[in-house]
Amino acid sequence: MKALTFAILSEPEERLDLSPLTPSRLAGLSQVQIAKLRIGTSSHPVMVGDVFNVSGTDLHSIVFEGSTKRFDRVGAGLTAGSIRVDGDVGREAGRKMSGGSLTIQGSADDHAGSGMIDGRIEIKGNTGSYLGGPLAGEMVGMSGGLLIVRGKASDYAGDRLRRGIIAIGKGCGGYAGYRMIAGTIAIAGRVGAVPGYLMKRGSILFDRHPTELSPTFVPCGEPDIAFSSLFDRFLMREKIMNRPLLGDRPGRYGGDNAVLGKGEILFRRKF
Amino acid sequence: MQQLIRNGVLIDDTFAEAFGMRATAIIITAPSLKWARQAAITMTGFATSVIGCGCEAAIDVELPASQTPDGRPGCRVMIFAMGTDELQKQLKNRLGQCVLTSPGSACFADLEGTASLNLGNALRYFGDGWQISKKFGGKHYWRVPVMDGEFLCEATTGLSKLAVGGGNLLFLAADSDKALNAAEHAVAAIARIPGAIMPFPGGVVRSGSKIGAKYKGVMASTNEAFAPTLRGVVDSALTPEINSVLEVVIDGETEETVAAAMRAGIKAAISLGPKKGALRISAGNYGGKLGKFHYHLKDLLP
Numbered sequence: 001m002k003a004l005t006f007a008i009l010s011e012p013e014e015r016l017d018l019s020p021l022t023p024s025r026l027a028g029l030s031q032v033q034i035a036k037l038r039i040g041t042s043s044h045p046v047m048v049g050d051v052f053n054v055s056g057t058d059l060h061s062i063v064f065e066g067s068t069k070r071f072d073r074v075g076a077g078l079t080a081g082s083i084r085v086d087g088d089v090g091r092e093a094g095r096k097m098s099g100g101s102l103t104i105q106g107s108a109d110d111h112a113g114s115g116m117i118d119g120r121i122e123i124k125g126n127t128g129s130y131l132g133g134p135l136a137g138e139m140v141g142m143s144g145g146l147l148i149v150r151g152k153a154s155d156y157a158g159d160r161l162r163r164g165i166i167a168i169g170k171g172c173g174g175y176a177g178y179r180m181i182a183g184t185i186a187i188a189g190r191v192g193a194v195p196g197y198l199m200k201r202g203s204i205l206f207d208r209h210p211t212e213l214s215p216t217f218v219p220c221g222e223p224d225i226a227f228s229s230l231f232d233r234f235l236m237r238e239k240i241m242n243r244p245l246l247g248d249r250p251g252r253y254g255g256d257n258a259v260l261g262k263g264e265i266l267f268r269r270k271f
Numbered sequence: 272m273q274q275l276i277r278n279g280v281l282i283d284d285t286f287a288e289a290f291g292m293r294a295t296a297i298i299i300t301a302p303s304l305k306w307a308r309q310a311a312i313t314m315t316g317f318a319t320s321v322i323g324c325g326c327e328a329a330i331d332v333e334l335p336a337s338q339t340p341d342g343r344p345g346c347r348v349m350i351f352a353m354g355t356d357e358l359q360k361q362l363k364n365r366l367g368q369c370v371l372t373s374p375g376s377a378c379f380a381d382l383e384g385t386a387s388l389n390l391g392n393a394l395r396y397f398g399d400g401w402q403i404s405k406k407f408g409g410k411h412y413w414r415v416p417v418m419d420g421e422f423l424c425e426a427t428t429g430l431s432k433l434a435v436g437g438g439n440l441l442f443l444a445a446d447s448d449k450a451l452n453a454a455e456h457a458v459a460a461i462a463r464i465p466g467a468i469m470p471f472p473g474g475v476v477r478s479g480s481k482i483g484a485k486y487k488g489v490m491a492s493t494n495e496a497f498a499p500t501l502r503g504v505v506d507s508a509l510t511p512e513i514n515s516v517l518e519v520v521i522d523g524e525t526e527e528t529v530a531a532a533m534r535a536g537i538k539a540a541i542s543l544g545p546k547k548g549a550l551r552i553s554a555g556n557y558g559g560k561l562g563k564f565h566y567h568l569k570d571l572l573p
Binding site for chain 2 (some may be wrong): 163164165182184201203223224229230237262264
């Protein structure tokens with residue numbers, strides 16, 4: 001069975017809400033019905049057929065051939081199956097998804113993986129701000145699953161992370177792990193200002209000493225802990241990183257002592 | 272009793288009677304094999320028989336760094352008990368007193384079973400609020416701060432209800448050196464069978480028992496039929512040339528594991544021959560009424 005494929009016909013003239021195009025929401029619909037689904041966001045919204053040429057029948061494997069930054073909410077609410085996007089996407093990709101996998105070959109805009117519950121998101125390019133974070137008014141951000149960014153993440157990555165793992169391959173902006181509740185953020189590459197700002201619990205892992213750390217983080221030595229090699233091996237086994245992130249005896253900071261202070265920043269030391 | 276002969280060694284046409292048990296397995300790792308082994312030996316100390324120890328436990332195999340979850344040397348430990356509650360109690364106490372306390376140790380589940388037993392879930396409170404929960408790769412771990420760093424422990428391990436305990440072999444020899452030689456060879460061969468442990472000291476028991484005694488309240492007492500000093504005065508199972516008997520008791524992950532272990536043990540003792548080892552190989556049973564699993568020696572010959 002060929003993957004259900006949405007091939008772009010032309011650049012849409014408005015932002016699109018692609019959340020209806022997930023396996024569970026498309027189940028039972030004919031191709032004609034799918035083509036009539038409204039995905040536009042203006043007062044005269046466009047339909048699927050206006051933007052895409054739809055082919056294939058396998059609902060559990062959805063492919064977007066060609067995409068633009070105007071594709072918002074791709075894979076939002078995904079519960080099972082896989083969605084692959086050939087290019088860039090807009091905001092809130094994979095928001096609140098609770099299973100399955102979402103692969104984005106290009107970059108994603110703000111709030112990628114927002115409030116994600118479970119499943120796996122892989123973004124080959126960069127992401128905007130608030131990776132995995134909550135929307136305004138929500139109390140928690142990502143609460144489970146695995147969110148991988150191969151490129152760079154902008155500011156506030158992992159805002160209010162509750163559970164799950166965020167892995168970033170090429171560095172992050174400021175305020176990574178902002179208001180983190182728990183969970184794990186693993187970051188290789190350059191680190192922006194004040195990571196872990198106001199984090200309560202959870203772990204932020206770096207492959208280098210973070211600069212511009214908040215003064216409310218206190219050094220906790222270089223303990224020999226088995227967790228670092230266990231997690232390094234997990235990252236390499238899942239092909240998230242291609243070399244150990246932390247190495248043996250990582251350095252540790254405890255914080256943020258402006259709040260609960262049970263979080264940690266672990267980082268690879270220079271030998 | 273009909274007897275079979277292999278390489279000059281007599282094999283009784285009898286069977287070992289074994290019981291269904293509950294079992295679990297964990298991997299204990301440490302910075303060096305020495306300390307992994309130390310934690311494992313301490314944890315499996317005083318665990319020879321469920322009669323008096325609550326469980327039967329021993330090291331199954333030693334694992335090189337490449338085969339453990341955290342890339343450090345380790346030991347796979349198996350623990351057997353008659354019931355789930357007792358197994359959980361023994362596991363928790365032994366883990367808390369012997370593994371948590373051992374320098375640099377970490378502990379991982381190593382058995383997929385029908386139910387789960389608490390590992391780190393039972394010990395995390397030692398962290399007094401500073402314990403850290405981590406879930407990744409489909410597994411849940413607890414990190415408990417301790418004086419040399421952290422005790423890393425998987426939250427749960429699996430429980431198997433397919434385990435079998437009480438597989439055994441009796442080595443009857445002309446003297447105690449030869450009996451011990453036969454038993455040691457069997458132990459070395461069985462140690463190579465994955466999933467089988469021999470919980471007694473060095474794998475060997477010298478005080479084989481029967482059920483009950485002439486004294487009230489004594490659950491088990493000496494098996495006089497196999498005691499050479501009583502050969503003349505009781506209804507003995509020993510012939511005049513036998514002066515020492517040693518037993519190897521085997522617990523296995525499955526019925527097949529025990530059979531494989533017994534087969535390996537018999538083969539090792541037979542290849543040793545009667546001049547250096549056992550003149551006769553037998554097995555212990557209770558007439559076949561108590562245990563569900565019967566291992567007939569004639570089916571296990573090389």
